[in-house]
Amino acid sequence: MGHREDLLEGAKSCLLEKGFARTTARDIVKASGTNLASIGYHYGSKDALLAQAYVALVENMSGAFDGDDASVIEGAPGSLERFRWVWTNIVGTMREPGSVWRLSMEVMTIDLPEVREHLSRAQREGGRGLVAMLMGVPEEEVSDETADTLGRFYLTLMTGLIAQWTFDPGTAPDGDALTEGLRLIIESATKG
Numbered sequence: 001m002g003h004r005e006d007l008l009e010g011a012k013s014c015l016l017e018k019g020f021a022r023t024t025a026r027d028i029v030k031a032s033g034t035n036l037a038s039i040g041y042h043y044g045s046k047d048a049l050l051a052q053a054y055v056a057l058v059e060n061m062s063g064a065f066d067g068d069d070a071s072v073i074e075g076a077p078g079s080l081e082r083f084r085w086v087w088t089n090i091v092g093t094m095r096e097p098g099s100v101w102r103l104s105m106e107v108m109t110i111d112l113p114e115v116r117e118h119l120s121r122a123q124r125e126g127g128r129g130l131v132a133m134l135m136g137v138p139e140e141e142v143s144d145e146t147a148d149t150l151g152r153f154y155l156t157l158m159t160g161l162i163a164q165w166t167f168d169p170g171t172a173p174d175g176d177a178l179t180e181g182l183r184l185i186i187e188s189a190t191k192g
Helices: 003-018 025-032 036-043 046-065 080-095 100-108 113-135 144-167 175-189
Strands: none
Touching: 003 025, 003 036, 003 046, 003 100, 025 036, 025 046, 036 046, 046 100, 046 113, 080 100, 080 113, 080 144, 080 175, 100 144, 113 144
16 A cells, blocks of 8 residues: 555544544554655645545445345335335444444534535535435436435435434434335325
C-alpha cells in the first residue's frame, strides 16, 4: 500500500475510534504510519480525507445489506418481502458494536463546506445503491431521476432509522415494523 491508501485506512480507523470532530491530523498520521505532508498532498486537507474515509466506511457496509449470503435474496424485486429482507439486514448492521451509523449522526451535524460538498455527491450514489438492491436491478441501470426520487426516499428512511437507533435502540423499528408501516401506507393510498 502507498501513502494514499495508508492514510485512508488510518482515517477510517480513527473515525471509528474517535469520531470526526475529535480526530486530528496527528492521529491519522500515527494510525497510518505516514507523515503530515502526505495528507495535504493526497487529499488536500484532513477534513477531505475524513470525508472520503467516511464514504468508504459506508460503502463497505453495503455488502452487509445483502445479508450473510448475497446469493440468497428474499422476495421478488420491489416486493414487500424484499423490502423487509433488505431493511432487516440494514438494521442488523446497526446492532453491531462499533457501527458506523453512530458516526453518521455526528457527520450529519458537521458544518464544513468541503465535507458537506463531498458527502452531498455521495448521497445520490447511496440512493442509487438502495434502489438497485430493493428493486433487483444493477446500479448502472438506475437512472439519475430514480436515484433522485426513490433513492432519496430510501435515504430519508435510512437517516431516520439511524437517528432512532442512535437515540434509543430499544424502541427503534426493525425490518418487520418498517414493512408493516409501508404496507399500511400502500393500503391507505390504494383505497378507492
